[in-house]
Amino acid sequence: MAKITDAVDPGNAGGSVLIPEIPTLPNRPVTFHCDKCGEVFTEREARRQHVFDHHPFKRPQLLVGSRMVKERGEVMASQFLPADWIIQQAERIVIDQQDVSSQEACRRLSKIISGFHEVTLTSADYSVTYQIEFDIPTEAQLLAVEKAFNMLIVNQPLESERIAQFITVAKREDGGRYYIEGISDFLYGVLAKDQRGGTSLNRDDYTAKFHAAREALHFMDRPLANLIKALVNFNDNAFSEAEILAPGGQVAITCRILNGLRSGKHCPPLETRTASGHNLPVDTLTAEIMRFCSLPLAEQQEQLPQLAHLASKSLTTEHDRVKIQALAMNTCWEAGDHEPAVSWARMLRHSPLFETLANRIIEDVEND
Template identity: 25%
Template sequence: MGPAGCRERELRMGFWHTGYSEFHEPTGFGDWTGPDLTMRFDCERCSASFNSLEVLRKHRFEAHPLRQPRAFFQGFELGAQTVRIRSPFASGDFEFALAQEVRVNGRAMPVSRVAPHLALLRDEFVNLDLIGTGVTVSHRVDIRIARDEDLKGVEAALLRIAGLRRLTVETIQILIRECEAFESAKDFVQGLTRYLYGVLAKERAPSSSLHFDEYLRYFNEAEQTLAGFDRPVARLIRALVAFHFNRFADARRLAPTKRLRTAAGAFESLLAAKQGGSGAFGAPFSSKTDSAIEALLTDIHSESILAWLASGLDGMAGALGNLEAALEHPWAEYDKLKIRLMLAESCLVRGDDQRARQIARELIGLPETETWAEGLLGRLQAKDVNND
């Protein structure tokens, strides 16, 4: 399979759903299982990583005993950025530490009453001032809970757009018009459409007036906007954005579909392996999707990468010409890094040690690929010793 062509063509897939169950039954995404519960929890103040939220909390207060008040939402510490909440939450999702008093939009409130008060809000921008001993820390929380029926209406409209089997500026405008009535879900619509416009820019679609580089801003804005929505479509878009930006652990954790989760896990394992990294690419898997939504949302370059990776090492080794050709095309550098990884491992299988070594040396200076590159060069060195 060579590099895919222009997006403004008919989208193809093995089977097209036509029912609304795509969003509400696990089978709608083929193998939808929700977020990966094996996720890691990283400390915001150091490089430590933990397998549970409770252990992270213990670490924070033992290793970083700051005396200033602190606030947490669903386990993550509030910082300088506005926290956007778009899905219903419980009072237990908010936690406060070392605060003697909290002011909510200027109104003093006992700490024990703040979280229950916030959980009752549905459409309000909140300024939180945490008052401690001689210090006040301020945070911003934007709460706009979308009505479930509005979210369902947007998802149904997106499914109808996917049924058109084309992604163009016109189809995005149709989606916007169909969603005008869903007022409480306007941020959801904005996140979806920003992403879709970003896809067209990335693919250099003729109908798009955006420059290629603008896709970066559109992808980032879509990811930030959709972060507050706990919906399969939102998670899929965030996973696709993370996969594109080579944040493979995030993509694997968020991905609601098997092929994207498998691909992200393969790259994640490859980059973490000091020896024998090619095993991460060994087993073929299905690159097809039975979801109209996934077919619509996956850009053509990611589709090509998924197809090559799904063919396994032997399949990639038989497509070296296509992989090399993709590096000559004006693809995003984030995509080309994935291609270089696949190409190097494939060259090693085919016996082209010189090309594999060249790619490893090119990537050894990047933090995200240093471990893999050192491992591949080590494998090549061991191979040379054995041959001698």
């Protein structure tokens, strides 16, 4: 039987095959072209820097009230004027599958009060879609929530059952859902942090409750909502943000003092005692810190052992402990008690918040 290979002509008796002559070309320099404008570069890095400087990536953005809108899960619980809505870097705008101009988009967004809506912004480089839920209560509904809060929470012992009662009464108005959630989450967070009022929450749950409250009230511009957000920021040691939201009363005084200490400056205590200025229930540590900051120097000296005792307790959070240490350091220094001031300063010499002032106090005493 013939083999398949028998039909193959090896040609040249299986020898080598001549390769046609390949013409040689002169070496040409390697170049890199910009896809945007066509400019030619001799180095890849030069092209990269050119694109970075002259053709920056343009990502569309949607802002309201100077704050970024989240792409997913954003809830608008407060109405804004057309001028408060800002669209950046968008060449095409689509709201609920309808093309609109930038001016029309801002006008339309300012009028929506309920439902889920989709906003797509497109630039030459990128497209981003925002999915926004609008749940904007009427002024009457907001006032009803605040009335229930004043009736059931203000000047009353804070307990789980009372918070549940507030939620029940406030929900009868069928509005202000996120207002109610933000207030109640904050109040439950206070109970969790103090472990009182019949709470079933663990102590560590207070942080999640506080942050949930701030998120629910994110776009709500009401005095009560702003005070809650300010107190959450204060608990997180974000003093500047807290003072902006609550520019009056004990919250603002305390934030100004702690911000001064953070910037490395001594802060003389107030000359006279200052009243609270708010009726919102707060946790014990926050109340003690704000009360201490509202006292004149002589009273601060009297109250310092009590405040120092709180700093030594195992249940005191690290955020609160560092605030107490900074206030104790400042009080001792202002009173001329430099030795205890240095002892407090040594606890803060590696603190990201107060290390500047702590190290300055240590150096001043050591160099005397």
